[in-house]
Amino acid sequence: MLDTLPLSRKQIRSVAESTTKISCWEGAIRSGKTIASLLKWLIFIANAPTTGELVMIGKTAQTIHRNLFLPMQDPALFGPIASLIHYTPGAPTAIILGRVVHVIGANDAKSEPKIRGMTVCGAYVDEVTLVPQVFFEQLYGRMSVRGAQLLCTTNPDNPAHWFMRDWLSQVGKKPISRFSFTIDDNPFLDPDYVADMKSSHEGLFYRRFILGEWVAAEGAIYDSWDRQRHIVTSLPREGIHKWISLGVDYGTKNPFHAVLLGLGRDRRLYAAAEWRYDSRQVRRQLTDAEYSQRLRAWLQDVPGIGSIRPSFVTVDPSAASFVTQLKRDKLTPTPAKNDVMDGIRVVSSLLAANKLLVHESCKALITEIGGYSWDDKAALRGEERPIKVADHGVDALRYAVFTTRALWQRQLALAA
Incomplete structure (x- = not known):
């Protein structure tokens, strides 16, 4: 699969080096982090422990379908493997490479009971900073199977956010790998698109969504207002x-x-x-x-x-x-x-x-x-x-x- 997908060196390296219990792809929009993380997810599912459940988590079932399943089911991205990914929008489960995968929306703290009682061998979390902390902690606590892994993506947020404070800043102290991307790390983007994106963001949003930096929101919200x-x-x-x-x-x-x-x-x-x-x-x-x-x-x-x-x-x-x-x-x-x-x-x-x-x-x-x-x-x-x-x-x-x-x-x- 690595030989057929259009991948940058940074994407390939992230897939190869994401061996810790938690791996996070974070950074700018359209920087290639989602495709790299989905490739790792498919590789993981193909070799996942047979004990425990597989789960895909996002803010809502709709965002999971849009952000994750549509790319995975695109033959232009994943070739013949796309035909082995079966999901009906809104359904509670999908079939990926022959395995049942639970699809769970986690838009507030009330979502946490959805995973109570589960034993999880593999999890993919889309936009992890939008998931409630109590949900993430419950999920991590459910991953007791040997060889279990949690893969996640996020755009940068406030540097005081709980995920940065408790996880991303703890690389080397906790079992987490961090792969950071800027928009310039995706060599397959149209240069005109990149230029348009750079000109369309200023201040806070430029630093987060173009440079991939974790910076606090401060001062004027519409700082380009003139x-x-x-x-x-x-x-x-x-x-x-x-x-x-x-x-x-x-x-x-x-x-x-x-x-x-x-x-x-x-x-x-x-x-x-x-x-x-x-x-x-x-x-x-x-x-x-x-x-x-x-x-x-x-x-x-x-x-x-x-x-x-x-x-x-x-x-x-x-x-x-x-x-x-x-x-x-x-x-x-x-x-x-x-x-x-x-x-x-x-x-x-x-x-x-x-x-x-x-x-x-x-x-x-x-x-x-x-x-x-x-x-x-x-x-x-x-x-x-x-x-x-x-x-x-x-x-x-x-x-x-x-x-x-x-x-x-x-x-x-x-x-x-």
Whole structure:
């Protein structure tokens, strides 16, 4: 298999040297770490102990299918071996090289009981930093079979993260091998793609996802934000190709903020207009029905734009009652994807590549973007989250952008 796959020397070396009980491939995006780790996983399964269970673990069953099974079942990557990998998306088990492999999503601490009672002879963990610590410790404790191995991958995270603190930094003290990759370690990537990725990331995300460094989130979140570069006084002369979404951050005591997102014919995204209601300022809270009525009325006559019917209304997923109200009023809502770090990374990449611009009428959003910052106290605990102050517009923008990637990503030719 090593002779037929397009592998770099670093990938080959990592497969050959991953002999400790735990082996971790970590580093930049598209750096080749996943393919190398999957190759090692297939080699391991072919020679795995016959006692105990095999498991593949990720944040969700969907991410396991997308990140792991699709590559393994691709003949262009794994040749004839791909035909020996059988998995139906969503199924609890797969058959790989004739062995039953359990497929387990571990998105929170409640997932830990899923492996209680198991005796595990082999495990593959996708994006291990997204797996709860209690789950990982339970899994490791279940690997009592002689010759058992745990293989895992991850992008870099906060250097205070438990996996760095308790495992990656303990090479030589604990039975773990660490294989680090940068984007330049993958010689098979198109140079234009590499250049685009480098130009589309700045600051924290450049150091993590391009250089593969473990660095703490600190300071401004959107550090590439430039008022001169990103604020526009008019929409593109070529016009808006599609009104993609209306991102809504719902608030009763806090401000209610909606951001209208359009895809320009110039292949850029535009935060074209905003609607905001701050109940504290006007000293009157609105009901869900009143919010819906006012929002629909605004869409009928958006200042400077006219009547708009966006493809999606992406709503704060915690606003269940408001979602219900919008459904009653025939304005079909979509619960927003609220993966905060992934959403922030996508918005950050768009800003860095000058693919996301904001109309000057979005005054509240513009004020918030410049002051949107990381929580330093959380970072010291190995956690990453923004300071929850003046973030309603930036949340609405993130909902609008991140939830609708499938609609704009190809047109923008940006790997966000």
